[in-house]
Amino acid sequence: xxxxxxxxxxxxxxxIVADSSCVKREVVPITSFNLNYxxxxxxxxETLQLATVVEPSDATVKKVTWSSSDxxxxxxxxxxxxxxxxxxxxxxxASVEGFQATCELTVNRKSIPATDIAIDRPSMEMYKDEIEWxxxxxxxxxxxxxxxxxxxNPQIVEVSDQGKLVALGCGTATITARAxxxxxxxxxxxxxxxIDVKTVKINKPVLNLNKGETEYLIATVxxxxxxxxxVVWNSSDPSVASVNGEGKVTAEKGGSAVVTxxxxxVTGECQVIVYSPVTAISLNARDITLxxxxxxxxVATVDPEDATDKTVTWTSQDNNxxxxxxxxxxxxxxxxxxxxxxxxxxxxxECVVTVLAPVESVTLNKPSLTLKQGQSEILYATVGPEDATDKTVxxxxxNPxxxxxxxxGKVTAESVGTATITAKAAGITAECQVTVILx
Numbered sequence: 001x002x003x004x005x006x007x008x009x010x011x012x013x014x015x016i017v018a019d020s021s022c023v024k025r026e027v028v029p030i031t032s033f034n035l036n037y038x039x040x041x042x043x044x045x046e047t048l049q050l051a052t053v054v055e056p057s058d059a060t061v062k063k064v065t066w067s068s069s070d071x072x073x074x075x076x077x078x079x080x081x082x083x084x085x086x087x088x089x090x091x092x093x094a095s096v097e098g099f100q101a102t103c104e105l106t107v108n109r110k111s112i113p114a115t116d117i118a119i120d121r122p123s124m125e126m127y128k129d130e131i132e133w134x135x136x137x138x139x140x141x142x143x144x145x146x147x148x149x150x151x152x153n154p155q156i157v158e159v160s161d162q163g164k165l166v167a168l169g170c171g172t173a174t175i176t177a178r179a180x181x182x183x184x185x186x187x188x189x190x191x192x193x194x195i196d197v198k199t200v201k202i203n204k205p206v207l208n209l210n211k212g213e214t215e216y217l218i219a220t221v222x223x224x225x226x227x228x229x230x231v232v233w234n235s236s237d238p239s240v241a242s243v244n245g246e247g248k249v250t251a252e253k254g255g256s257a258v259v260t261x262x263x264x265x266v267t268g269e270c271q272v273i274v275y276s277p278v279t280a281i282s283l284n285a286r287d288i289t290l291x292x293x294x295x296x297x298x299v300a301t302v303d304p305e306d307a308t309d310k311t312v313t314w315t316s317q318d319n320n321x322x323x324x325x326x327x328x329x330x331x332x333x334x335x336x337x338x339x340x341x342x343x344x345x346x347x348x349x350e351c352v353v354t355v356l357a358p359v360e361s362v363t364l365n366k367p368s369l370t371l372k373q374g375q376s377e378i379l380y381a382t383v384g385p386e387d388a389t390d391k392t393v394x395x396x397x398x399n400p401x402x403x404x405x406x407x408x409g410k411v412t413a414e415s416v417g418t419a420t421i422t423a424k425a426a427g428i429t430a431e432c433q434v435t436v437i438l439x
Contacts, residue, residue, distance in 0.1 A: 030059045033099035035092075041106045042084045050080040050103055052094055065095045074105050084108075114138045114145040114179040119186045126157070126167040127193040129225070134163040134186055136177040145180040152176070157188045194227045197264030204270055207259075209241070209251035210346075211276045217247040219261035219268060228264040235259050241272040278307045278345040287352040290322075290332035292387075298328035298351060300342040313343045322353045335387035357387045359426035366432055369421075371403075371413035372439040379409040379432055381423040394424045403434045 032055035042048050054061055066076045073088035082092055084107040092103040116139040126132055136147050149159045153173035158166045165175065167190040175186045199222040209215060221229045233243045237257035242250045249259055251274040259270045284299040302310040314324045318338035323331045330340055335357025342349045361384040371377060383391040395405045402417030411421055413436040421432045 027060045035101045039104040044084045048082045112143045114143040117179045117182040119184045123187040132165045148178045197226045197266045200268035202268045202270045207272045214250045231263045281344045281347045281349045283349045289354045292357040296330045302344045335389045356389045359388045362428045362430040364430045368433040370435045376412045383425045
């Protein structure tokens with residue numbers, strides 16, 4: 001081949017290469033970017049190949065950047081290959097052109113079966129109501145098998161998931177610790193320990209009661225682990241103060257009596273004094289509903305009719321919501337609820353007052369909104385005043401085909417057009433004009 005022909009051929013090749021480099025590929029934007037595994041579980045040392053799932057399938061994808069929220073738990077290569085390093089959780093993130101997709105990854109340690117298990121005691125003795133602990137050792141030490149405890153007779157000995165033993169009755173029970181296919185046992189024998197009662201103390205040495213009142217007395221047997229802790233209650237004069245088997249004292253009539261609690265031959269005493277003051281107080285209403293700014297007169301009735309002191313004191317448990325004066329006049333101040341309490345001596349009566357505060361205004365965070373077809377945005381409605389009773393907001397669209405709205409104010413542009421979005425609370429409304437344009 002001549003030098004002239006060779007030069008012509010070289011020039012032709014250069015021209016062809018230059019022409020081909022000028023051809024530009026059409027850029028197809030990404031609309032959806034996800035991973036093949038949004039979540040997964042692997043063991044330490046295992047690998048997982050993550051891959052991106054892009055829509056449309058012919059989208060132009062530049063270089064994907066991979067990262068791990070904790071590379072000490074899970075490490076990821078530039079190609080999306082994940083390796084479990086140590087037990088824990090990590091988030092693997094793939095990023096490209098403003099898109100991100102994640103895989104929530106859990107790394108577990110490798111399963112290592114137990115080859116043996118041993119309990120620190122092959123047998124033991126316990127007293128009823130006593131608490132003990134057993135310890136179990138698994139071989140190998142790094143086995144992943146969990147220890148499971150059980151009792152052959154839970155009515156005698158109860159065992160917890162941590163090896164805590166509670167002796168519930170006299171007898172024997174075999175406690176078993178299992179790990180995988182291995183098990184070990186401990187034979188537990190429970191006997192009764194007899195401990196004499198030394199003292200019986202009643203929580204009140206003197207008890208003052210109104211006629212018709214009742215109160216529970218509490219007897220404490222000492223020592224606390226005494227064998228015979230059964231308490232028997234008696235009254236020196238049941239016509240004045242009676243007592244039942246649970247220590248409930250009833251004031252029958254004026255006078256005094258000695259109530260005793262006996263356990264294991266040892267007795268404790270309480271002097272009961274009965275007198276006749278106010279026995280009850282009642283109100284003309286137990287619950288009322290008022291409009292904000294209104295008032296209501298509460299009337300208290302004190303019994304008996306001949307009570308010595310019929311003075312009634314009034315209180316509100318929330319003076320910001322409801323106030324009450326010394327004559328029982330209740331004033332509704334703001335939306336909410338509060339108790340009104342009337343007290344005569346040590347007797348009380350209550351009335352729950354609910355205050356209704358009407359809705360006065362509804363405002364939206366945006367009076368108008370322009371969205372591209374397919375876009376969504378959340379509108380926020382503010383209902384006033386702050387103490388309004390019913391702040392429930394109902395959303396609607398004048399043109400759902402163009403703009404839809406859900407129960408939470410999320411507006412979605414369905415098709416090109418306009419619509420009025422209305423937020424309504426207790427008859428009060430606010431509007432937002434929405435315009436939908438092509439994307």
